Amino acid sequence: MPGTPPTLTNESALARYPFLPQARSHMRKLFEDNAIDIDAIIEQGWLEEARSLGRLRLVESIVHKSEADPMGTVDLANEASRLFSMAAYQYAFLVVCASFDDRLVSRWAEGESSLADKNIGIDELYFETIVKTYISSLKASFENGQMIYSVPLSDFLELCPRISGSYWRLVNRPVNDGWVTLDPASGDTSAQRVARLVKERIREELIERSRESMVRMSEQLADRLGEEVTRISELFGSQIRSEVPIASATKEDWPPCFSNSIEELASGVNVNHVGRVFVAAMGRSMGLPLDMTCSFFEGAPDYDPQTTSYQVGHVYEREYTPHGCGALKAAARCPVGPGDDRLCDQEWLTHPLKYLRAKQRSRAKSETVL
Numbered sequence: 001m002p003g004t005p006p007t008l009t010n011e012s013a014l015a016r017y018p019f020l021p022q023a024r025s026h027m028r029k030l031f032e033d034n035a036i037d038i039d040a041i042i043e044q045g046w047l048e049e050a051r052s053l054g055r056l057r058l059v060e061s062i063v064h065k066s067e068a069d070p071m072g073t074v075d076l077a078n079e080a081s082r083l084f085s086m087a088a089y090q091y092a093f094l095v096v097c098a099s100f101d102d103r104l105v106s107r108w109a110e111g112e113s114s115l116a117d118k119n120i121g122i123d124e125l126y127f128e129t130i131v132k133t134y135i136s137s138l139k140a141s142f143e144n145g146q147m148i149y150s151v152p153l154s155d156f157l158e159l160c161p162r163i164s165g166s167y168w169r170l171v172n173r174p175v176n177d178g179w180v181t182l183d184p185a186s187g188d189t190s191a192q193r194v195a196r197l198v199k200e201r202i203r204e205e206l207i208e209r210s211r212e213s214m215v216r217m218s219e220q221l222a223d224r225l226g227e228e229v230t231r232i233s234e235l236f237g238s239q240i241r242s243e244v245p246i247a248s249a250t251k252e253d254w255p256p257c258f259s260n261s262i263e264e265l266a267s268g269v270n271v272n273h274v275g276r277v278f279v280a281a282m283g284r285s286m287g288l289p290l291d292m293t294c295s296f297f298e299g300a301p302d303y304d305p306q307t308t309s310y311q312v313g314h315v316y317e318r319e320y321t322p323h324g325c326g327a328l329k330a331a332a333r334c335p336v337g338p339g340d341d342r343l344c345d346q347e348w349l350t351h352p353l354k355y356l357r358a359k360q361r362s363r364a365k366s367e368t369v370l
């Protein structure tokens with residue numbers, strides 16, 4: 001990210017994108033001028049509207065099923081609405097940090113950055129300023145009646161591995177003098193493609209900021225937000241459970257590496273390439289229908305139904321064998337340590353499928369005895 005972001009002082013834009021680095025000093029001043037501190041945001045009656053908006057923002061980012069912008073009905077031309085909108089963002093941020101739950105933070109950051117992606121791509125006034133806040137530079141040219149944008153190769157190379165789809169592979173993008181052209185594709189304009197890239201930096205920055213804030217958060221403050229945290233954590237938990245549609249009896253047999261990957265995907269964590277291929281290959285080896293295996297990826301930050309079904313389909317067609325324990329450990333996809341799981345501690349346990357079969361055998365034996 002550029003060390004010094006471009007100047008942005010328009011108050012409506014700062015309220016629309018309160019996560020921007022340029023919004024921080026503005027938010028501080030706005031809160032000072034209106035005697036708003038953390039206590040006020042959490043408790044004062046006149047800020048209840050802001051808390052409700054913050055809740056709505058949080059729920060949308062967790063469920064993120066609708067296309068609706070939770071802030072879409074807020075009139076940002078109005079000074080009071082801008083103030084409430086900033087306070088709502090701050091309230092949601094505090095609740096997420098008070099959960100001390102990395103998965104909830106990832107999910108919230110995914111929801112916020114997706115909303116930003118949608119808005120930035122169609123923002124005719126502030127598109128370039130916002131993009132240049134997150135990407136080192138931007139080049140525009142007018143071709144065939146539309147604006148075509150290019151981004152520096154270094155930014156593209158850093159961000160593209162996190163996005164699925166052949167469009168985002170460098171071999172499929174025109175490169176000229178160190179600039180990568182992001183042509184319009186699949187109904188998206190060039191600006192919307194740039195916004196998709198920017199989304200990755202926004203998400204990363206939100207996660208980093210939340211982690212810093214969690215370290216600084218006092219237990220007292222976390223306690224005061226406890227009720228809200230419980231509500232949102234329950235919603236998050238039930239959302240994940242509904243996104244993992246497997247009978248619990250079968251699920252009990254799953255090796256921890258598989259369960260963990262599914263849970264991380266469902267909660268918006270950006271599972272690495274090895275983890276994703278492993279999930280698809282395990283789904284195939286376990287005889288799960290293709291649709292069900294594809295559904296495991298629905299919560300992934302870069303989820304795209306077509307790309308997912310193409311890639312999972314490829315794993316099924318080519319009959320990929322899931323990675324063994326050694327490869328999973330090397331790729332940081334084995335979540336257990338010595339003593340965490342009796343089966344994983346066994347010397348003969350070298351493959352997650354052996355784990356699965358051992359579990360199925362012992363379940364079958366106990367059912368026979370009964």
Ligand code: SF4
Nearest residue numbers: 255257325334344352
């Ligand atoms: S030891 Fe093997 S089976 Fe157990 S969690 Fe790690 S990778 Fe999976």
